[in-house]
């Protein structure tokens with residue numbers, strides 16, 4: 339590797355690394371489907387776990403009386419009566435743990451009818467790409483230093 343190649347490589351890094359990172363870190367939204375049954379006084383399953391950016395479709399049914407399915411932070415608000423089926427679709431835009439609450443007074447323990455939606459961050463790719471970029475950078479820098487030494491010896 340001569341000096342010109344090295345300079346070209348070094349100059350291309352500020353362009354190549356962010357480009358590579360942005361392509362790899364682009365969140366791929368997946369369409370996720372869940373069958374949720376509401377009954378006095380819980381949701382089944384009680385916890386839904388998705389990734390940020392996922393399109394979430396919930397097929398909601400009630401096993402007894404009329405129940406609600408309310409997620410304040412995501413603007414989700416639906417009700418379902420016994421024998422009915424509701425399809426709820428939303429995008430999990432925000433990362434966090436969100437309470438799924440029943441918005442219909444369905445019995446004495448109604449206030450305790452709470453489920454949870456967990457939206458996880460897609461951080462793994464960013465960390466992986468970041469560390470790869472650092473390793474490449476260290477490699478290039480050591481190449482450059484070795485090159486410098488050789489030049490000195492040759493002189």
Ligand SMILES: [Cu+2]
Nearest residue numbers: 440442444448
């Ligand atoms: Cu309720």
